[in-house]
Amino acid sequence: MEQLLQDVDAVIDQWGAKPESLLQIMLDVNHKFNYLPKESLLRISERLRMPINQIYSVANFFKVFSLTPRGRTMVQVCTGTACHVKGAPKLIDRVRQDLGLEPGQTTEDLALTLETVNCVGACASAPVVVVNGETHSEITPNKMASLIKEIKAKSA
Amino acid sequence: MKRLTSIQDLDALRQQILEKRKHIRKRIRVCNGTGCHSQGSQKLVDAFEKVLSEKGLTREYMVVPTGCNGFCAAGPIVVIEPEEVFYQKVKADRVLEIVERSVLGGEVIEDLLYVDPTTGNRIVHEYEIPFFAKQQRIVFKDTGSNFTRDIEDYISRGGYSALAKALSSMTPEQVIEEVKISGLRGRGGGGFPTGVKWESCRRAHGDIKYVMCNADEGDPGAYMDRSLLEGNPHQVLEGMIIGGYAIGAREGYIYVRFEYPMAVENAIWAIQQAKEYGLLGENILGTDFSLDIHVNRGAGAFICGESTALMASLEGKIGEPRGKHIHTVEKGLWNRPSNLNNVETWANVPLIINNGGAWYASIGTERSKGTKIFSLVGKINNTGLVEVAMGTPLRTIIEDIGGGIPGGRKFKAVQTGGPSGGCVPERLIDLPVDFERLKEAGSMMGSGGMIVMDEATCMVDVARYFLNFLVEESCGKCIPCRVGVKRMHELVVDMCEGRGTPEHLTKLEELCHAIEETALCGLGKSAPNPVLSTLRYFRDEYEAHVYDKKCSAKICKPLIQYIIDMDKCTGCGACRRRCPENAIIGVNKECHVIDEELCVRCGICIETCKFKAIYIE
Numbered sequence: 001m002e003q004l005l006q007d008v009d010a011v012i013d014q015w016g017a018k019p020e021s022l023l024q025i026m027l028d029v030n031h032k033f034n035y036l037p038k039e040s041l042l043r044i045s046e047r048l049r050m051p052i053n054q055i056y057s058v059a060n061f062f063k064v065f066s067l068t069p070r071g072r073t074m075v076q077v078c079t080g081t082a083c084h085v086k087g088a089p090k091l092i093d094r095v096r097q098d099l100g101l102e103p104g105q106t107t108e109d110l111a112l113t114l115e116t117v118n119c120v121g122a123c124a125s126a127p128v129v130v131v132n133g134e135t136h137s138e139i140t141p142n143k144m145a146s147l148i149k150e151i152k153a154k155s156a
Numbered sequence: 157m158k159r160l161t162s163i164q165d166l167d168a169l170r171q172q173i174l175e176k177r178k179h180i181r182k183r184i185r186v187c188n189g190t191g192c193h194s195q196g197s198q199k200l201v202d203a204f205e206k207v208l209s210e211k212g213l214t215r216e217y218m219v220v221p222t223g224c225n226g227f228c229a230a231g232p233i234v235v236i237e238p239e240e241v242f243y244q245k246v247k248a249d250r251v252l253e254i255v256e257r258s259v260l261g262g263e264v265i266e267d268l269l270y271v272d273p274t275t276g277n278r279i280v281h282e283y284e285i286p287f288f289a290k291q292q293r294i295v296f297k298d299t300g301s302n303f304t305r306d307i308e309d310y311i312s313r314g315g316y317s318a319l320a321k322a323l324s325s326m327t328p329e330q331v332i333e334e335v336k337i338s339g340l341r342g343r344g345g346g347g348f349p350t351g352v353k354w355e356s357c358r359r360a361h362g363d364i365k366y367v368m369c370n371a372d373e374g375d376p377g378a379y380m381d382r383s384l385l386e387g388n389p390h391q392v393l394e395g396m397i398i399g400g401y402a403i404g405a406r407e408g409y410i411y412v413r414f415e416y417p418m419a420v421e422n423a424i425w426a427i428q429q430a431k432e433y434g435l436l437g438e439n440i441l442g443t444d445f446s447l448d449i450h451v452n453r454g455a456g457a458f459i460c461g462e463s464t465a466l467m468a469s470l471e472g473k474i475g476e477p478r479g480k481h482i483h484t485v486e487k488g489l490w491n492r493p494s495n496l497n498n499v500e501t502w503a504n505v506p507l508i509i510n511n512g513g514a515w516y517a518s519i520g521t522e523r524s525k526g527t528k529i530f531s532l533v534g535k536i537n538n539t540g541l542v543e544v545a546m547g548t549p550l551r552t553i554i555e556d557i558g559g560g561i562p563g564g565r566k567f568k569a570v571q572t573g574g575p576s577g578g579c580v581p582e583r584l585i586d587l588p589v590d591f592e593r594l595k596e597a598g599s600m601m602g603s604g605g606m607i608v609m610d611e612a613t614c615m616v617d618v619a620r621y622f623l624n625f626l627v628e629e630s631c632g633k634c635i636p637c638r639v640g641v642k643r644m645h646e647l648v649v650d651m652c653e654g655r656g657t658p659e660h661l662t663k664l665e666e667l668c669h670a671i672e673e674t675a676l677c678g679l680g681k682s683a684p685n686p687v688l689s690t691l692r693y694f695r696d697e698y699e700a701h702v703y704d705k706k707c708s709a710k711i712c713k714p715l716i717q718y719i720i721d722m723d724k725c726t727g728c729g730a731c732r733r734r735c736p737e738n739a740i741i742g743v744n745k746e747c748h749v750i751d752e753e754l755c756v757r758c759g760i761c762i763e764t765c766k767f768k769a770i771y772i773e
Contacts, residue, residue: 020452022472027414027453050472061474061631063456064414080376081571081607082533084621093758097736118458118625120415121379123533123605124191124228124540133417135194141760142734 001039007032008040009047017047022058026065034074035066071106071113073151076130080119083127087140091127092116094141098148111155112148159434161442163324166316169433173312181216182259183237185301189224189383190418191540192231196248197221200232203251217259220309223387225300227287228540230270235282237301242282243268273537273559287538290556292519295503296380296529296543299387304422307429310390316435318506322398323443326509328358331402335505337513339525344370344461344498345573345602346678347524347591353495357403357485360493367396367405367447368489368496371412371419372466374458375574376625378605380529380541381499385412385419388503389426393449395502397436398509400447403495408449411466414456423451458575458629462677463488463496465631476633477677498603500529520546524590534571534607537562547588550580554608565610569693573602575622575629576682578689579615598689600682614711615694616701620648622686630679637680640671644687652712656702665691710772713757717773722747724769731761731770 011028015021022044029040036059045052059065075095079088095101095114106113122128125137129144136147160166186192186201204219225233230244236258243254246268257263269278270285279285303309310316322331336351357365369392373381385392392410400408410427412420427449430436438446452470459465460475467489469475488494504526508516517525524546530553533539537559544553554560554567561567569579572589578599580587587593591601609618623645632638647664650656668684668691675681691698700706707715720731720740725747732740732748739755742748750761750770762770 019472020470023455023469024452027455048472054473057474058472061457062454062469065455079625081574081605081621082377084376085534085607085609085613085618087759090759093756094736094760097756097758117415117456118374118629119376119378120190121373121382122190122194123377123379123531124231125194126533126539128194135190137191137194140763141758142763 004033004037004039005043008043012044012047017049019048019050022048022050022055023062026055026059030065034070034072035068038067069106069110071110072155073112073132074115074130075112075148075151076115076117076120077103078118078120078122078126078128078130079116080123080126082123083119086126088127090141091129091139091144094144095148098145109155112151159432161434163320163441166311166320166441170311170314173308177312179216180218183218183220184254184259185220185222185225185235185237187223187225187231187233187235187300188221188304189226189228189231189300189387190379191224191228192233193418195232197232199248200234200246200251203248204255207252207255211255213260220301220303221305222301223299223304224383224541226296226383226541226543227285227538229538235301240282241280242270242285244270287540287542287557287559290552291543292527292545293543294507294519294527295391295500296384296541298391299384302388304387304389305425307390307426307433310388314510315390315506316394318509319394319397319435320441322401322509323441323445328402328404331398331509332358334513335402335508338508338516339513339520339523340501340504340508340516341524341591342498343500343504343528343603345576345600347601350497350501353485353497354399354403356483357493357495360486362493364407364492365403365405366489366492366494367400367403367408367449368466368494369396369408369410369502370461370463370466370496370498371410371416371423372454372461373413373416373499373603374461374629375603375605377533377571377607378531378574378603380531380604382416382419383541384499384503384529385410386416386422389422390430391506392499392502393423393426393430393436395505396449397430397440397447398505399495399497399502401445403493405495406447408447409470409489410449410451411460411470412451412453414453420451420453427451457631458625459631459677459679462679464677466496467494474631476631477679479676500604521588521590523592528589528601528604530589530604530606532558532606532608535561535565535610535613536608544589546590549585550587550589551585553589553606554585558608561608561610563610565612567608568611568613569609569615571599571607571609571618571686572605573600573685574605575625576600576678576685577602577605578685579609579618579693580689581693598685598692600685612709612711614652614707614709615690615697616648616651616707617709617711619687619690620645620652623648623683626679626683630683634674634676634680636671636674637676637683640667640675641680641683643667644671644684648687651698651701652707653714654701654705654712658702661698661702716757717752718750718755718757718761719771719773720748720750721769721771724767726767726769728766730764730766734760734764736760
């Protein structure tokens with residue numbers, strides 16, 4: 001806990017404890033822990049002197065923030081228009097079948113989180129899947145299956 | 157590096173850089189834009205650098221990781237300057253060969269060249285490829301050849317000379333006048349005249365004013381802002397500094413989506429470099445003008461592209477828009493005058509100042525001046541970023557530049573303007589593309605996404621897609637958008653799943669008009685557009701879904717069925733083994749069948765079958 005609060009403080013100090021830094025601080029904390037631990041939000045509220053309900057509403061409003069722990073591997077299926085017309089829904093179906101996950105859910109062992117994202121701006125290589133920040137282009141349901149196998153093998 | 161303290165310093169530095177580069181004989185340009193990057197172009201850069209340093213050639217030959225070249229379909233791309241020999245789909249194992257044969261030897265490697273699909277000829281030079289030849293690149297000219305992370309490269313190409321010109325020989329009013337003459341309209345979608353916006357912001361009351369760049373490119377299917385900011389951040393920054401001078405701002409923000417990490421990085425990096433060189437910060441180029449710019453990341457909300465929502469989120473609130481009866485140029489961020497323009501709009505500014513407003517106004521149509529960058533994606537051969545003069549016919553973009561539809565399929569429609577736009581059908585293919593004509597056709601410019609659709613795209617499904625997107629992205633502040641769009645989505649889902657009745661169609665249209673008139677902000681007001689435009693041009697498809705329970709494009713799952721062709725099936729069993737639902741039955745070397753009850757219509761069997769024996773009905 002001490003360590004967590006120190007980490008949060010370091011982020012706050014970097015951006016400055018002022019309202020316009022809120023989103024930037026939350027992004028960094030969210031990135032560091034892969035979600036927003038409750039204690040971190042309380043600390044941010046205290047140090048930025050902003051009501052906790054405002055912090056929570058921001059955390060709920062923006063898509064990138066998670067209030068529950070997420071998997072070590074983040075699989076983001078792009079569902080932008082170009083990816084959609086080239087078959088992104090089939091990729092999500094595939095993950096649903098293979099792992100029993102709906103977008104937004106995490107496997108029980110915290111190995112993998114499935115998310116959808118509205119356009120990562122790699123439309124020319126559609127459909128794309130981003131795994132821990134790395135973009136994989138022109139994915140088919142079969143390629144998706146082997147990608148998941150690879151991730152599973154790595155995290156086992 | 158010493159700070160530039162006068163206009164003359166900038167010229168001297170430019171000369172110095174050119175002098176320093178005299179001994180460079182050839183430059184190897186490796187496209188590092190998003191498309192090429194996702195195909196492994198960083199490996200190419202590393203490999204080229206390794207080969208050159210092993211051979212001790214780094215002084216005379218230079219590897220340049222550039223921004224997006226635009227021709228994403230051909231990536232990863234390597235271009236050798238000065239001849240502009242264009243190599244496509246290059247793999248790292250070819251690097252040594254390219255250096256030895258092409259860079260040192262001056263030979264052309266045939267099998268890496270682009271092949272013209274219509275003539276079958278191999279094309280050597282970049283400028284001869286039809287994809288480039290038919291474009292008019294002015295804003296996007298340098299993005300694919302600029303060393304993204306090197307301010308000196310930008311300066312050597314004449315960068316920051318527009319800023320120097322504005323600061324040394326123009327009053328802020330004259331800068332605004334020049335932008336007004338140019339006829340530049342906002343490239344974020346609305347198309348509001350930029351000069352007029354700047355003027356209102358300059359005249360607005362307040363000591364502190366902000367200049368802001370909207371890089372929250374949320375339109376699915378559009379990535380020109382991303383490519384510009386990643387590939388040529390200084391061009392955008394220069395535009396912003398000039399804008400800041402014109403409206404009298406001292407502080408600025410670049411609001412970038414967190415989904416674009418490289419754009420965030422490059423923008424931060426460009427700001428730092430510009431500060432070091434005295435092009436940003438206190439007393440820019442030794443003048444009285446000072447400006448500071450920060451980069452802020454968005455957090456994944458489409459609505460934050462709307463000016464009032466963007467500013468709310470910058471203030472640490474949730475990104476809800478407000479009514480715009482008071483403009484943001486008067487009361488924006490912290491209730492102070494704020495001038496927000498899109499990335500592409502800013503990138504146009506240095507060109508206008510350098511070449512004059514009249515020059516700019518000579519390009520384009522009567523009411524839409526200059527060029528527009530489109531991201532041409534979807535079912536098209538030459539996917540990529542395309543810059544053409546306003547008023548260029550759709551046919552030129554799709555057939556000449558885009559190279560037509562792959563797989564011998566027929567062009568059906570093109571979707572422009574993202575979730576606020578609409579579909580333009582095949583019969584309007586000769587439509588000149590500008591702000592007005594797109595609007596007349598029931599669509600809009602938006603930020604410039606062009607998603608090409610062929611026969612295998614269901615227009616009802618497309619409408620459902622956009623409605624689903626808008627349901628997710630509605631901020632929920634006003635009822636028409638929060639509830640209305642959701643009801644529209646339910647109606648369209650019913651149609652796609654075979655539960656549609658004629659009443660659904662009537663209700664859908666009613667809702668469209670009600671939401672258009674009553675929603676609070678641009679997102680809600682334009683939410684019915686994808687439905688209205690598809691209803692206008694593809695009503696028969698909606699009717700087929702409702703009356704006949706048929707999806708002619710064979711997309712809507714409950715309305716289709718997978719069938720194995722008995723004549724073509726060899727009984728190899730590949731589909732049976734891959735089917736995740738065990739819905740395929742059969743023994744080896746005998747014809748297989750699909751159990752319709754178990755089949756989830758995922759399409760894996762079609763992808764797997766080598767004999768094209770599975771089809772959809």
